[in-house]
Amino acid sequence: MKKYLLTFALSMMSLTAFAQTDYETIMSERITKLEACKSLDDFQILANDFDRIGRKETKQWQPSYYAAFAYIQKGRMLMREGKMTELSTQANSAEKYLEQAEAIAGKDNSEIHLLKKMAFSLKMMENPAERYMTDGMKAMEELKKAESLDPSNPRVALIKAEDTYFTPEQYGGSKTKGLEQFKTALEKFNAFKPKTAVDPNWGKAEAEYFLSQTSSK
Template sequence: MKNLILIAAFIFIGVKSFAQSAYDKIMTDKISKVETTMNPDDFTALANDFDRIGTKESKQWLPYYYAAFSTIQKGRLLMRANKLSELDAVAAEADKYIAKADELSPNNSEIYVLKKMSASLKMMVDPMSRFMTYGQEAQQHLAKAKELDANNPRITVLEAEDTYFTPEQFGGSKTKGIELFKQAISQFGTYKIKTPLDPNWGKMEAEYFLSQSAK
């Protein structure tokens, strides 16, 4: 009887390990595509893939995190293409995923980073009229992210972006933005993510801006 119990325990552990490794494998594959995708439709497909993973892995916050992040990245591409009228719908879709991730992992700095990014998309539809609402909301989310994890380099990347692209008459500065990108690079050198699947994006963007400033 004792041997049967041990065998059953080993089988359970083996099945659990296989399931976890299958989850890790598919997540790793999908995550690798997030920073290399450059097409809005592909980001939509990625978000849908992560959403399906989240439905299956109902206790995991990361699939919904990456569904939201993929959707936000789609919005950022649309913003650069000056398709500003589409940003509200994209942000609403991202918020749906953010809410699911937030429910599974409350008080998470990385999720507040996404909240900041989504609010910024809404602001960019009409910055002059929306700054006092969504601009302030974005800054509140970023402040909360920093309160939860002051060393998170993604916070500094977003601060650098805001500083770099804000006109000087409104408190921005390309020089100060570059300094913040440098600070982010330094943080990436020491920041330890909790698992290989945890958010680790932002370094390439900081390096890009620093390379441009060196020209």
């Protein structure tokens, strides 16, 4: 009987390990595609993929996180294309998934708070003059929260550098200071190791891009 129970327990452990490996494989494939997205449709397709994974893997926060990230990246692409009236729609979709991720991971997750910051920033950019004191302030609060929870988070440093770099000098921004912050972000990326294969690990290429543009001039 004991031998049977031991064999059963080992079998269950093997199945669990297989399921976890399968989950990480599927997620890793989608994450790689997300990092290589070049169109609005690609971002939407992957957001839908992560949604389906999240409905199956109800105890994992990463699928909802990446669904939110896909919507945020879609919004940032729309912003670059000058389609400002569509930003809040993408941000609202991202916030729905961030609520789901937070319900699983808890309220003290730096990565989730950083995406909340990015979602509020998208809303603000739809109409900066009207929304700076509302969504803009909320974005700053979320950034501070993300940094306080994990000062070593390189993505926090990256987004801070972006904000400084792209904000006009009359409003406190500075390209010079932004580049220094990109250097700090890159140092943090070089020291960073994600906890699992599917935890957030994006952003290093962006920091390298800004610094390479400077060195090439």
